[in-house]
Amino acid sequence: MKHARVACFGAIHEATLADGKLKLSDGRLVDEKEVTWLPPVEPGTIFALGLNYADHASEISFKAPEEPLVFLKGPNTLVGHDGETRRPRDVEMMHYECELAVVIGKKARNVRREDAYDYVSGYTVANDYAIRNYLENYYRPNLAVKNRDTLTPIGPWFVDKDDISDPMNLKLYTYVNGELKQEGCTKDMVFDIPFLIEYLSSFMTLNENDIILTGTPKGTVNVVEGDEVVVEIEGIGALKNTIVGDEVFVR
Numbered sequence: 001m002k003h004a005r006v007a008c009f010g011a012i013h014e015a016t017l018a019d020g021k022l023k024l025s026d027g028r029l030v031d032e033k034e035v036t037w038l039p040p041v042e043p044g045t046i047f048a049l050g051l052n053y054a055d056h057a058s059e060i061s062f063k064a065p066e067e068p069l070v071f072l073k074g075p076n077t078l079v080g081h082d083g084e085t086r087r088p089r090d091v092e093m094m095h096y097e098c099e100l101a102v103v104i105g106k107k108a109r110n111v112r113r114e115d116a117y118d119y120v121s122g123y124t125v126a127n128d129y130a131i132r133n134y135l136e137n138y139y140r141p142n143l144a145v146k147n148r149d150t151l152t153p154i155g156p157w158f159v160d161k162d163d164i165s166d167p168m169n170l171k172l173y174t175y176v177n178g179e180l181k182q183e184g185c186t187k188d189m190v191f192d193i194p195f196l197i198e199y200l201s202s203f204m205t206l207n208e209n210d211i212i213l214t215g216t217p218k219g220t221v222n223v224v225e226g227d228e229v230v231v232e233i234e235g236i237g238a239l240k241n242t243i244v245g246d247e248v249f250v251r
């Protein structure tokens, strides 16, 4: 089952797909155009993997890491499907990152890899934008690269774990203005989902609705104001976002 969170009629609703429309939790059927899409889950801690596809690591002149390279993203960075992301005027390089987002379903501590999927509730799609200018001289994505407002579109759908037979074999695509720019497969992750859950839960507690952004494959290119960026993962969904400039935010 696919679930969304949307705002319409002055309230926030859970929604599912029914006959090409959105069915709200109160039973009303609405057109997709009538709603504002919200992140499909209200997240706890948001983890993000750096360089978790070897081809992307080589693309930006790094070696694939020997241990997961993980950073955190704040909830201020999130924006729903069909939202807008700000590209600051003074940056030279900003790129999208199509990523499988794994949603944790229950408290997890010291989980063994063979049990890891018991702690997953489902999946969604994220676009982990990077403002490349601020990257330091080794792979350390500081706050100015990854934690600006609106840098993490996520959604549209939360898809139940049981609906995805093999999350480690899903095709990923990014389209900029309709043109395919990035293509990969989750089977090429350096550290797979069970490894990441075992690793993170070995030194900290994971909680329901924590989210792990699992990294991006090769094919990240610069995007500019006005570009429409769609990141898509097979079986999970297509997440659309538009790049806007500083003037939209007035300041």
Ligand code: MG
Binding pocket: 048, 049, 050, 097, 099, 128, 213, 215, 216
């Ligand atoms: Mg990323």
